[in-house]
Amino acid sequence: MSRFAKKTFFTSLALMALASELMAAPLPLPTSGSASAPKVPAVESTAPLPNWSVTRTFEQLGRPTDTLLLGINSAEQVEFTLRRDRIASDASLQLNYTPSPSLIPTLSHIRVYLNEVLMGVVPIEKEQLGRQTQQKIALDPRLVSDFNRVRLEFVGHYTDICEDPANNTLWVNISRGSSLTLQEQALSLSNDLAYFPLPFFDPRNSGKLELPIVFAADPTLGEQRAATILASYFGSQANWRGAKFPVLFDALPSVQNKEATQPSVVFATNDHRPAFMSDLEKFPAVDAPVVELIDHPDAPYSKVLLIMGRNEEDLATAAKALALGGNLLRGSRVTINKVEELQPRKPYDAPAWMRTDRPVRFAELVAYPEQLQVSGLQPRPITLDINLPPDLFVWRNQGIPLRTQYRYTAPSANDDSRLNISLNDQFITSLPLTRKDTSRLEELRLSVLSNDSANVNDKLIVPSLKIGDRNRLRFDFNFASTMGSAQRDHCQTILPANTQAVIDEDSTIDLSGYHHYLSMPDLKVFARSGFPFSRMADMSESIVVVPSKGTATQVSTLLEAVASISARSGYPAFGVRLSDDWQSASKEDADLLLLGVMAPEMRDNPDLSLLLQRQHDMLVQPYGNTAIDATNRRGPSIDGRNQPANRVEVTAQAPIAAMVGMQSPSHNQRSIVALLGNDDADYTLLRDVLTDSSKMDAVAGSVALIRSSGIYSQLVGDQYYVGNLPWYLLMWYQLSEHPVLLAILAVISVLLSAFLLWRALSWAAHRRLHKE
Structure with missing residues (x-):
């Protein structure tokens, strides 16, 4: 060893020894007067981070049918995502496939790639030909990121000479039951709002959003409105995934173990806050809208978002700030100074709808x-x-x-x-x-x-x-x-x-x-597009009528109903209004979303085809009980099949809920959609429908009955129209369903035109003769 090398070696040993002594010595604590003292991070717990196994089939990942790989279409890929606040500690692919019985064993195989890296080769054996086979392939979890692709490539051979890649014997069927399994592990996140909407919502998560909302007992209308605004924001983000908002009073969601990762949101004012926030030293009163992110006291890996304010208006301001100014948030605590609307929304400007004012x-x-x-x-x-x-x-x-x-x-x-x-x-x-x-x-x-x-x-x-x-x-x-050619005497492959x-x-x-004109009531447009409430994307022309003292399940139904509308418009309901006074709300020039039971003064309305009460239930049936076939029509009914013909009243104890559409009694261009139920069991049925897009697609007509067996829809009563048409187009539209009357009018028009023409010609001839 050279002299320089020896000197370097002993210098390194000395530095290592000095570093060991420094690490062993206690660090001096900063004095209270030190303004620039650095913050020492808390020591992380040595307990293992929460982890769980998640399995998704190809069908759940967007492949509703089996995939057929051919000789000329030999590749297929499946995408899957992983939340940003999780990592994968293990991954595997369970491949279910059926190879063609005409393949040459061993020479034929399937290559499996993860994010363009070869993970393995699945050979096709002789005993597998023509039979469904299962094969498990290990995937490298280090390659799993937030967005991932698993690509399958089929290499098939049916002969050893003059092979035609387009031959129909070259195939392997990949079952939609094939699955991907990830061992997911939660990351220990700091309380930093810069990651918002994480951990409450991640667009990379394809599952249904579930976010508990916490109030003090008997939440006021203002508190419910603030929560509705925030729920509508999450609903617009969740979109097709669906969103559920369980509501709790005075308590955070219970945790079964300290490794739970369920986030939650709390709404509290200075004078009305949940019981666990009663300690004013730990949760002092605020003098402005405040948003703060803290750890769950019983589960350190669960986050709690505190939305606090002096009053209800502050809560609404904070909810709007979260929806609009998420890119400005940072740190664990943010004070909202101002949220101002610079330009009001216009009808039909929902971001989820294509523009109709230009190409x-x-x-x-x-x-x-x-x-x-x-x-x-x-x-x-x-x-x-x-x-x-x-x-x-x-x-x-x-x-x-x-x-x-x-x-x-x-x-x-x-x-x-x-x-x-x-x-x-x-x-x-x-x-x-x-x-x-x-x-x-x-x-x-x-x-x-x-x-x-x-x-x-x-x-x-x-x-x-x-x-x-x-x-x-x-x-x-x-x-x-x-x-190419498969002739043995002239073999050619291209x-x-x-x-x-x-x-x-x-x-x-x-x-x-194009004009806007539609026959109503039609619950299908409410279920599929949130109409008429989504006509204004911010629901500024809508009022939600709620019970004066709602239960937790009723408040959850409110949040999920408005969130489902925002999911279809793509915009939060910043302008929604809540009311518990039916008489004053019904006089407003607004579309009404009624939650609960029908108002007493509406029960005598001739358009009301359904009434749910605790004593008995009433249902009006149309002729033949088949009026739902007119739901998708765009013209007036050509017969009386949708007119009430029978009335049935029953008494039962099992849960039942309903959706009813009707015209507003005060404004002929406004509509009412009622979500009817009597108790929490009824509202549970409603919530299951509101958060499931496939069930919402079954809602149609003017009445949709919801029972444990499914959804029954029908169209009963007179129709009305919302929107406007030019007079000439409206006349043709109304006459289109009456061909006899249209023919009579055409004949009268022809005769009148002929008469006027004859009179004009007679006048011209008379004038010419008198001039001569």
Whole structure:
């Protein structure tokens, strides 16, 4: 060893010894007068962090059917997410597959990738051919991040010479029952609002949001309104996932062990706060709206969000600040100085709805990058979701302009390669993909007239379509290609080209110029779009009528009902009003959402088809009990099937709830949606429906009865209309369901026109004769 090396070695030993002595010596504590003393972090507990196993099937991850991997379409990928406040300590893939019986064993196999890293190879053995097989593959948890892809690649062989990749014997079926299992571990988060909305909501979590809300006993209307605003914010963020808000009075959610990770939100004013906040030294009074993040006293890994204020207005201000100013939050405690609305909302400006005042570019409709781009000989379809206001009046319109620009890899010859366009699974047209034109522009019209479905000509007239509130526009690129020859005396194999196609982001769809007009009551538009309350995205023209002293379950129903509306509009209900006085609320020029029992003065309303009381239940039935078939119509009823014909009254003890739609007694352009129930068991049924999108899709008509067996909907009573139409369009619309009257009016119009023309000609002839 050289002299320099020896010197360096002994110097390193001396430094290590000095560091050991410093670490062993006690640190001097800062004095109370030291203003710049650094904060020493608390010592972390040596207890293990909370962890649990989560298993999701391919069906739960967005693959509702089995996946068939072929020789020319040999790859498929499944995406899954992980919350930012968790890490994966272990991961595995349970692959359920059925290989073709014609495959050559061992040579045929499946490659498994996680985030583009090969995790393993699954060989296809002889005894597996034609049989369902299960195989478990370990995944590297170090590669699991917040967004992940598992890609499966099928390598299949059926012969050892002159193999055709397009041969229909090359396949393996991947079952939708295949699953991914993650051993998730919670991270120990600091009390920092900079991560908000974590840990209360994470968009990477595909499960239903569940967030307990805590009040003092008997929460006031102002406190409920503040919680409603915050719940609507979380509802708009959760969107299709659904959201549940269990309500507790005077107590935090109980924890079964200290490793629980359930966050919660507490609303408290200086004069009305939960019992566990009675210690004013630990929770002093505030002089402004304050938001603070603390640990659960019984579970250090659970966070509690305290929303405090001097009064109810401060609570609403703090809730709005959380929804609007989340990017400004930092630290464990924030004081809200001001929340000001600079520009009021306008009707039909909900972020979840496509704009109808101008042409909309496809770039404004995409939900994720590369949504408009595909590759492969059999690429996946390109889809765009188009959500519209449910009262958009497209009756008797000449069509919806669709300006489509697309590019693609030019085929080797002019063959049968085509682009198929459909809307809501209804075929529109098919466009050829030629060899020369690799970039094309097509201007179509999505017609809403009753044209024949076979009308195809150079002007690309498309069949009649029904535009609804939820629409899916689909583009299917189908490339034809000659892969090779399987003749043994002339063996030829051609490597498939890397075929790609893209729908340009500058493509547009134009729904401007349409009027708003809709027949009501129609609970389907409430269930699917939150209409009429979502007409103003902030619900500024809506009033929620609640019981004067609501139970915890009733308050939960309130929060979840408004959150479901915001989930469909995509915007929090900043302008919602709450009232416990039916008489004053019914006189307001606003749409009413009634929660509880029907007001006594409404029980004699002829439009009321259902009444739930503790003593007995009443239901009015239409003719034939089949009036629900008129729910989706856009014109007046052509017969009296939806008129009341029978009345039934029963007495029972099992829970029952209902949704009822009717016209406001004070304003003919306003509607009432009543969520009826008598006790907590009834409200539990309502909550199960409000937080489940599949159950909400079953709600329709003017009455929806909710029982343990399911949902029964019917349409009873007279219809009314909301919105406005020009007089000429309104006249044609009203006469469209009366062809005889329309024919009589046409004959009268012709005779009157002929008479006027005859009189004009007679006058002209008489004048000419007198001049001569």
